[in-house]
Amino acid sequence: MNSVVWFSEVGIADRPTVGGKGGSLGELTQAGIQVPPGFVVTTGAFEQFLEALEAREPVRAKVSGINPDDLGAVTKVSEELRRRVIEEPLPSAVEQAIRDAYRELSPGEEPVAVRSSATTEDAEDASFAGLQDTFLWVLGADQMIERVRECWGSLYSVESICYRRKQGLPEDGVAMAVVVQRMVDAMCAGVMFTRSPLTGDKSVITIEGAWGLGSAVVSGEVTPDRWVIGKITGEISVRDISDKHARQVPAPGGGIHEVANEEAIAKQPCLTDEQLMALREVGRRIERHYGKPQDIEWALDQDGQVFLLQSRPETVWSAKDAAAPVKPPEDNPLKHVMSIFGGKR
Amino acid sequence: MTDAKSFPLPSDLKVVPGTEGAQAAYPYYTQFVPEDDQKFWFYNSMHFPEPMHHFDMITAEAAYVALGAFNTRVHVLPTAKGIEHRIINGRVYIGGVAVTDPAEIEERIGEFQQRAFYYYEHWERLYDQWKEKMKALIAEAQALPKPELPAYEPLETTHTGKGVASNHALLDIYQRQVEGYHRMWHHHFEFLLLGYGAYMTFFDFCKKAFPEISDQAISRMVAGMEAEIFRPDEEVKRLARRAVELGVDQHFKDGMDIDTVLAELDAVGNSGKAWLEELETSRNPWFNVSSGDGFYHYHRSWNDDLAMPFAALPGYIEKIRAGTNIERPTEQLVRERDQLVADYRELLDTEEDKATYDQMIGLAHRVFPYVEGHKFYCEHWYTNLFFNKIREFGALLAEHGFFGPEGREEDIFHLTQYEVESAIIDLMLAWGSGADARGPKHWPAVVAERKAAIAEWAQHSTSPALGAVPDVIDDPAIVMLWGITRENLDSWLSDGSEDTNELKGFAACSGVVEGTARVVKSVEEIGRIQQGDILVCQVTNPTWSPIFQRISAAVSDIGGSMSHMAIVAREYDLPAVVGTGKATQRIKDGQRIRVDGGRGVVTILEDEARDERVLEEA
Numbered sequence: 009m010n011s012v013v014w015f016s017e018v019g020i021a022d023r024p025t026v027g028g029k030g031g032s033l034g035e036l037t038q039a040g041i042q043v044p045p046g047f048v049v050t051t052g053a054f055e056q057f058l059e060a061l062e063a064r065e066p067v068r069a070k071v072s073g074i075n076p077d078d079l080g081a082v083t084k085v086s087e088e089l090r091r092r093v094i095e096e097p098l099p100s101a102v103e104q105a106i107r108d109a110y111r112e113l114s115p116g117e118e119p120v121a122v123r124s125s126a127t128t129e130d131a132e133d134a135s136f137a138g139l140q141d142t143f144l145w146v147l148g149a150d151q152m153i154e155r156v157r158e159c160w161g162s163l164y165s166v167e168s169i170c171y172r173r174k175q176g177l178p179e180d181g182v183a184m185a186v187v188v189q190r191m192v193d194a195m196c197a198g199v200m201f202t203r204s205p206l207t208g209d210k211s212v213i214t215i216e217g218a219w220g221l222g223s224a225v226v227s228g229e230v231t232p233d234r235w236v237i238g239k240i241t242g243e244i245s246v247r248d249i250s251d252k253h254a255r256q257v258p259a260p261g262g263g264i265h266e267v268a269n270e271e272a273i274a275k276q277p278c279l280t281d282e283q284l285m286a287l288r289e290v291g292r293r294i295e296r297h298y299g300k301p302q303d304i305e306w307a308l309d310q311d312g313q314v315f316l317l318q319s320r321p322e323t324v325w326s327a328k329d330a331a332a333p334v335k336p337p338e339d340n341p342l343k344h345v346m347s348i349f350g351g352k353r
Numbered sequence: 354m355t356d357a358k359s360f361p362l363p364s365d366l367k368v369v370p371g372t373e374g375a376q377a378a379y380p381y382y383t384q385f386v387p388e389d390d391q392k393f394w395f396y397n398s399m400h401f402p403e404p405m406h407h408f409d410m411i412t413a414e415a416a417y418v419a420l421g422a423f424n425t426r427v428h429v430l431p432t433a434k435g436i437e438h439r440i441i442n443g444r445v446y447i448g449g450v451a452v453t454d455p456a457e458i459e460e461r462i463g464e465f466q467q468r469a470f471y472y473y474e475h476w477e478r479l480y481d482q483w484k485e486k487m488k489a490l491i492a493e494a495q496a497l498p499k500p501e502l503p504a505y506e507p508l509e510t511t512h513t514g515k516g517v518a519s520n521h522a523l524l525d526i527y528q529r530q531v532e533g534y535h536r537m538w539h540h541h542f543e544f545l546l547l548g549y550g551a552y553m554t555f556f557d558f559c560k561k562a563f564p565e566i567s568d569q570a571i572s573r574m575v576a577g578m579e580a581e582i583f584r585p586d587e588e589v590k591r592l593a594r595r596a597v598e599l600g601v602d603q604h605f606k607d608g609m610d611i612d613t614v615l616a617e618l619d620a621v622g623n624s625g626k627a628w629l630e631e632l633e634t635s636r637n638p639w640f641n642v643s644s645g646d647g648f649y650h651y652h653r654s655w656n657d658d659l660a661m662p663f664a665a666l667p668g669y670i671e672k673i674r675a676g677t678n679i680e681r682p683t684e685q686l687v688r689e690r691d692q693l694v695a696d697y698r699e700l701l702d703t704e705e706d707k708a709t710y711d712q713m714i715g716l717a718h719r720v721f722p723y724v725e726g727h728k729f730y731c732e733h734w735y736t737n738l739f740f741n742k743i744r745e746f747g748a749l750l751a752e753h754g755f756f757g758p759e760g761r762e763e764d765i766f767h768l769t770q771y772e773v774e775s776a777i778i779d780l781m782l783a784w785g786s787g788a789d790a791r792g793p794k795h796w797p798a799v800v801a802e803r804k805a806a807i808a809e810w811a812q813h814s815t816s817p818a819l820g821a822v823p824d825v826i827d828d829p830a831i832v833m834l835w836g837i838t839r840e841n842l843d844s845w846l847s848d849g850s851e852d853t854n855e856l857k858g859f860a861a862c863s864g865v866v867e868g869t870a871r872v873v874k875s876v877e878e879i880g881r882i883q884q885g886d887i888l889v890c891q892v893t894n895p896t897w898s899p900i901f902q903r904i905s906a907a908v909s910d911i912g913g914s915m916s917h918m919a920i921v922a923r924e925y926d927l928p929a930v931v932g933t934g935k936a937t938q939r940i941k942d943g944q945r946i947r948v949d950g951g952r953g954v955v956t957i958l959e960d961e962a963r964d965e966r967v968l969e970e971a
Contacts, residue, residue: 207564210700240696241570243863244951281865333705334562341712342470347557348550348829349465351432351458 009052011105015043015189025050027125027185029318036316039297041290043316046189047109048125049156053102054183057160060099061092068179071164076173082166089164094157106156110149110188118190119145119258122155124162125185144223145191147262152188159186192315193258196278197222197307198232200287201322202239202295208325210301212245213237213291217278220255221264222307222317229266230254233277237288244284249277279308286314294319300326360818360846363389369442369813375806376441378407378769378799383414383440394439394446395818395842398934399835399911400648402891404443404810407803408743408766408773411534412648412736413438413445419538424546424830425450428472429464433828443810446819449828472547476719480544483723487540487730494533494738497526500749502784520781523749527777530742531770534735541731548720549833555713562701562710567951569860569923574694575717576920578687580725583924585642585655586898588635589662590679593669595631599624602674605666608880611659638734646892646911647732650744650766654737664879665899672902681924725920743773750776753783753790757797767803768796817845836932854957856933856940859912861919863951864928866906867958872942887948889940892918901925906948908936908955922950930955 009025018026018034026034030048037043061067070085114120123142141162143155162168163184172182198217203210216225216232224230230253236246252274259265279287287306294302298321305318338344363385368376376384401413421435434450452458472479500523510518552575559571596602601624604614618625636656644661645652655662672679694714701707747765750756755776756764765773776792783790822842831837836859844857871886873879879900882888887906890897898921901907905927912918912931922929928950930936936955940946945958 204565209563209565211563211570211697212565236565238567238570239700240693241567241573241863243567243570243860244865245565245567245860245863247865247949247952333703333709334701335558335709336705337708337712340470341716342473344554344558344709344713344716345469345473345547345550346462346466348553348833349430349432349469350462351827 009050011053011056011102012047012049012109014047014109015045018048024127025052025185027051027127027187028320029123029125030185030187031125032319033187033189035297036294036319039293041294041297041316042314044190044192045113046120046187047113049106049186049188051127051183051185053106054160054185056099056102057093058183061096064096065092067092068182071169071172072179074169074173076170079166082169086164086166086169090161093161093164094154098153098157103153106153106188107149110152113188113190117148119147119193119262120152121187121189121191122146122152122159123187123189124159125187127183127185142223144221144264145258145262151262156186156188160184191258192307192309192317194221194307195310195312196220197305197317198225198278200291200304200306201301202291202304203301203322203325204236205324208328211239213239213288215279215284215287217306218250218252218255219269219273219278220257220267222305223264224254224256224266226305229256233279235279235284237284239288239292242285242288244281247277249275251275252278283308283312283314290314290316359822360820361816363394363439363441363446363819366441366816366819369806369809372442372806372809375407375443375803378772378803379410379440380414380769380771383410383438385439385441385446389439390820392437392448393818393820393823394448395835395837396815397438397445397447397835398817399932400646401445402910403649404807405440405445406650406766406807407769409649410440410445411531411770413440414770415535415538416541417447418535419542420546420830421450422539423542427543428469428547429461430546430829431458431461431465433830436830442813442815443807444815449831451828469547469550472544473551473716473720476544476723480723483540483543484730487537487735490533490537490540491730491735491738494530494735494742497530497742498522499745500526502749502753502780518785520784523746523777523781524774526742527746527774530739534739537731537735537739541727544720544723545727546830546833548724550829551713551716551720552724553829553833555717558709558713559697562706563697566697567860567863569862569919570693570697572919573923574690574697574714575721576690576923577718577721577725578683578690580722581729582725582920583681583898584729585639585662586665586921587681588639589665589899590669590681592628592631592635592662593666593679594673596628596666596670597673599628601625601628602670605663605670607667609663609667611663614663641734641737642729643733643737644897647728647736650740650763652892654733657737657741661879661897662899665902668902669899686924746773746777750780750792750796753780754793755780755790755796756800757793760797760800764796764800767800772799818842822846853939856908856930856936856955856957858908858930858933858936858953858955859919860949860951860953861907861912861929861931862922862927864906864926865947865949865951866928867945867947868905870908870940870942870944870946871904872937872940874937887946889936889946891937897921898925901927906950907931908933908940908946908948910934910936910938 013026015034015037018031019038020031020035022034023031026048033043058067067089074081074085076082121144141159146152146155163182196217196219198215201214204212204214215235215237218225218230218232225232231250233250234248235244237244252269254266254268256264256266291304294304301322302319303322304316307315307317309315364387417436417438424430425434432452434452436447436449438445438447452461502519506518555575556571559566596605601618604617618629640655640662643652643654669679698707698710701710743765744762747762750765751760751762768776776796779790779792826832826838866887868885868887870889871882872889882900882903884903885905887908888904889908891910901921907922907927907929909918909931910933919929919931928948930948930950930953933955940957947956947958
């Protein structure tokens with residue numbers, strides 16, 4: 009298995025080697041959706057590294073043998089393994105492949121995002137999102153490699169270890185891919201649901217967004233603007249423009265930080281109607297591609313161009329679908345009018 | 354939500370001091386009585402937003418006679434009978450008559466299904482027949498002679514042994530005209546509730562299947578494409594095209610004097626005359642559209658005042674010269690509608706729902722041509738003929754001094770329909786006896802009193818509803834025709850605490866526009882509307898559509914999401930909010946406002962009007 013694959017080379021079916029996030033970004037790229045370019049450090053790369061670690065001192069056996077209720081022991085193992093993942097040398101072929109890909113992706117050392125892409129994360133039925141890491145605005149090859157190691161290391165966080173042990177998941181199957189993707193210097197960003205999170209209505213698209221990078225919206229630190237748009241008609245039926253007090257922007261030395269929004273822009277809608285329509289179009293395309301409603305993360309760069317950062321199937325309402333029909337058909341279609349004329353509705 | 358708030362009782366409502374005489378002149382059966390406190394009433398601001406002239410009250414009376422008959426005894430609606438109405442301070446309050454006894458509802462369901470289903474099953478044939486009936490009724494009204502009183506009876510009367518003198522014709526014409534007007538309203542309600550009901554059936558299903566679907570999306574799926582309401586505007590476009598083709602287009606300019614233009618065209622030879630012939634073709638029947646909703650005598654038709662169609666001509670001509678196709682792309686609109694219907698269908702989860710959807714949209718499409726088309730024949734064409742005939746009586750009475758030395762034909766509308774008949778009899782008697790009529794000494798004071806009362810009433814707002822709020826509004830007529838729901842009533846009750854710079858109405862066509870408000874109270878003012886202005890008016894209907902090419906958004910006091918204005922706004926893709934109730938009162942001419950047609954909200958952005966254009970007195 010290659011240590012590194014480009015988005016354009018993979019799809020959802022490659023999830024076991026590129027993880028959920030990597031597979032989805034590949035799938036979107038292949039579908040012609042505008043996704044910031046990037047590559048995936050595959051589970052194969054991680055496994056080669058793991059073999060090198062195991063060769064020096066056991067890793068999997070240490071985790072398998074642990075009692076998740078013994079928090080002291082878990083913490084000790086976690087600290088040790090994370091240190092090893094971060095400090096011990098990578099197999100040179102793996103390191104070279106990642107550095108080569110990075111040079112191709114960011115020839116001028118343009119900032120990238122480094123995000124863990126677990127093989128189970130984002131799966132429709134087993135979401136333990138949040139146990140993995142995302143690093144934004146990473147600058148330079150060394151920092152990038154360091155962040156990839158930290159993503160791997162998150163497999164050995166106290167939470168991850170406890171989760172796996174309590175679920176009885178075999179340590180042999182544990183692997184992680186890491187996505188390295190060019191950052192969008194976002195003018196604004198947010199999320200989009202291709203069905204209503206409030207009612208499950210499939211005929212509307214809800215878009216939430218705020219100034220700056222999307223991390224502020226996803227983490228809930230800023231109340232985003234919110235729009236409800238007819239999926240088919242494009243009508244904008246709800247416009248809730250919030251007071252967006254702050255935004256997250258790139259920090260000078262890498263990473264991100266929060267800055268206050270001047271009053272003039274805090275209450276301005278972060279998207280124009282044309283941009284909302286462009287997002288709606290992208291949302292519909294992705295939904296059509298997957299054949300089911302999606303939760304989407306998006307960003308607009310400083311030129312107002314739309315980029316897709318993530319898309320995953322909507323899970324809450326789809327679990328409730330296929331319930332009873334709204335109203336069964338009648339042998340005589342005219343009987344339907346009795347719902348209006350026949351009394352209490 | 355209602356808390357301790359409730360509407361005043363009818364008995365709490367007082368006649369404005371000084372107008373008692375004018376109030377007493379409304380018929381006894383329209384006066385509130387103490388027993389009316391037991392019942393819930395709401396102000397019919399949708400049809401009657403202004404205090405009613407005494408004669409115009411016939412539009413309520415004749416309509417409720419017919420509506421009640423069809424609901425209660427012809428179609429036999431299971432849960433609702435007709436509408437009662439009362440008048441106070443010139444305002445029309447109405448209340449439904451519900452059927453609450455389960456056994457009676459059951460009995461009525463049986464009757465209803467036999468009757469209403471017959472109509473649905475034979476809709477097209479019955480509707481074709483309906484159009485023939487209406488055309489015959491219109492022809493009858495057109496054939497009624499102008500009421501006149503010669504000094505001597507023509508010799509012909511003697512030579513033919515006619516045996517009836519001219520004064521008899523006055524009563525005959527008047528009574529036949531009033532009879533025809535009542536008959537028109539019966540025809541009006543022959544299909545209306547059934548049509549709305551089929552539409553509402555589909556509407557309700559969509560609201561359940563797609564909880565956040567907008568009313569306008571449903572309306573777009575149902576809208577008919579061939580409806581008569583688009584035709585007047587299409588005729589103006591046709592006339593613009595013919596003007597260019599005939600090479601007479603240079604005569605049409607903004608602010609032109611219509612009589613001058615008509616005289617010029619008559620003088621410039623064959624091409625001018627050819628255009629005038631085209632104009633005549635359009636005028637009959639398509640310019641028989643009212644500039645209002647057909648409930649007030651002062652809502653005149655295009656034929657009575659060519660200002661509206663002529664105001665649109667220069668703009669259309671300019672577009673045609675520039676090579677723009679301005680004709681309505683019917684086929685494309687049909688395709689878009691069908692695509693919309695198909696796209697929503699695709700979102701349904703189950704095959705059963707898709708089957709139900711097909712059944713319901715099928716019925717809605719069958720009935721909708723009537724819902725859209727009837728107004729042209731009833732509220733526009735026939736109603737114009739009716740009021741103009743009454744005007745002829747007004748002219749005759751004025752000529753005989755009934756309204757005093759300064760009297761005008763329009764003064765007749767200050768008399769009730771029964772008083773008009775008595776004035777006619779007075780005139781008939783006087784013509785016959787050769788003595789003076791009593792009217793000239795009697796009516797001028799009455800007219801003056803009522804004129805003053807109407808002006809006074811217009812200064813007083815009135816409660817949107819009276820009496821205890823019912824738990825549910827289950828009267829399909831009230832829900833369908835007036836859009837009254839429990840939620841509406843709750844919001845009316847909470848009125849007063851809300852932001853006064855914000856007006857809410859029905860979201861008619863989405864889009865957000867900021868611009869200068871042009872508050873237009875009558876057709877005479879349309880010349881003030883500049884490119885990009887936002888039209889704010891009381892009633893909007895198809896007759897306003899020619900100026901839609903100039904405006905950037907539209908706001909109205911009256912109308913629902915299926916009102917003609919809303920339909921036309923969607924055709925022009927013009928942000929529109931209808932049924933705000935009070936836009937023409939709250940928004941000042943020249944103010945900057947924001948119209949959000951997707952949410953149905955109009956926001957006044959500045960308190961002071963800064964761009965007031967003064968209307969020159971015509």
